[in-house]
Amino acid sequence: MEIKVFQKTQRDLAATINLVIDNYWKDQIDEIKMIELIQKLYVTNTNKIIKEGKYTTILRQQCGKRRLDVVSQVLKDTEHITIV
Numbered sequence: 001m002e003i004k005v006f007q008k009t010q011r012d013l014a015a016t017i018n019l020v021i022d023n024y025w026k027d028q029i030d031e032i033k034m035i036e037l038i039q040k041l042y043v044t045n046t047n048k049i050i051k052e053g054k055y056t057t058i059l060r061q062q063c064g065k066r067r068l069d070v071v072s073q074v075l076k077d078t079e080h081i082t083i084v
Contacts, residue, residue, distance in 0.1 A: 001029050005040050010048045014062030017041060021067045038074045 001023060007013035017038070024034040042049060049059060055068055063071070 001033065001037070003037060003041075005044045007041070007045050007048060010056055010058040011062060013041065013045050013048050014059050017059075017063055017071065018067060021063075021070050024070075035074050038071055042071075042075055 001020070003016050003020065004012075007016060020029070020034055020037045020041075023029045024031065029037075049055065049071075055063075055071075060068065
């Protein structure tokens with residue numbers, strides 16, 4: 001699965017995160033690949049994911065709690081993130 005690592009907007013980023021996690025849930029990619037893609041997206045788009053220690057509003061609206069729970073688990077060793 002190929003994705004653009006550098007995303008233009010928060011909405012584009014949210015759509016890509018949704019695609020990655022949904023493909024994982026459908027068993028179209030394995031867990032290692034999903035973790036790798038989420039980490040790459042985080043490293044290259046940190047300012048579009050996190051503001052003031054929380055997920056951005058657009059990301060929360062577009063991705064939803066279940067997907068962001070997955071993202072939090074993947075990133076738990078990278079940085080402390082609070083979901084509201």
